[in-house]
Amino acid sequence: MIDETALLESRALRTSVLDRTEVLDRVKALSLLPDGLHVTTAMVAAYFGVTTEAVRQLTRRHREELAVNGMAVLRGADLRRFESDNVSLSLGSYPQARRSLTVYSRRAVLNIAMLLRDSEVARRVRTYLLDVEQSVRARLDGPALDDRIDERITQLLGRTVVPMFNALIEASGEHQGELVALRDGVQRIEQRLRSHHARLRRLETRRGGPTE
The missing domain is CATH 1.10.287 (Helix Hairpins)
Known part of the structure; x- marks a missing residue:
């Protein structure tokens, strides 16, 4: 059985369960941008009940892993196109144009849940995820x-x-x-x-x- 410590420390184990993004909403409703696919750094922080700086620090430490699983930094034309598709990100009320925007897929958010140690919500996501995995493994036990x-x-x-x-x-x-x-x-x-x-x-x- 996978335990929480192994999940926190092993990228291979995290990768093996990253398809179970439905676990996020089982623990707490995850608000998405209007495109229904992404969240911002502030939205990730709000979901896990931590500061945006805590999320930024984590993404800096695990940038490559998170990028593989749906984190992206948008700039230039990509950023303007993304903002036009997500009206809530309109820059009309901002005195200066945003130079970049980091967005996360649900898979990337689940990845963060398996990396973020100091969050009760992240801990609950890991616990629920491990319970689901244990249940699946139990059903598969028995004769080959x-x-x-x-x-x-x-x-x-x-x-x-x-x-x-x-x-x-x-x-x-x-x-x-x-x-x-x-x-x-x-x-x-x-x-x-x-x-x-x-x-x-x-x-x-x-x-x-x-x-x-």
Whole structure:
């Protein structure tokens, strides 16, 4: 199981769970800009209940990682285009034009939640994220997929296909020999699958794997 400390310290672990951006709104509603995709530094700070300077310091330390996950610094034509698409960022009331603007995707905000130590909201996001991961892993525990498929096929052959052949053999005269041969072939396949499944279970037991 992943713990919070490992999540804070391992970029690989953070990357492995970055698709679960829905966790953000499960903990606290994340307000977005009118484009429905981004937030500003001030909005990130408000979400996590920290100062904008705390967010800026964190982004300076982890700029490359956050940039990969949706943080962008807009300037020039890109900034003007972005502002025209997000009326709430209009510069009409500003005495000086903004030279740059840092924006974050939801993925980048989740990335910050896994880096920001001194925020109760960030801690709750990490806790919720780890709970979700643990739940998913628990559902995936148990026999491997191939094992489960083998077992289902074996059950299908033994409980359905062989009895069907028995009924056909009883009702058939002309092709009875062919049906018997087919039934015997199916039973041999069933026995091989059962033997294969038993060997896998024995190997798992020797390795300390599941025994059921």
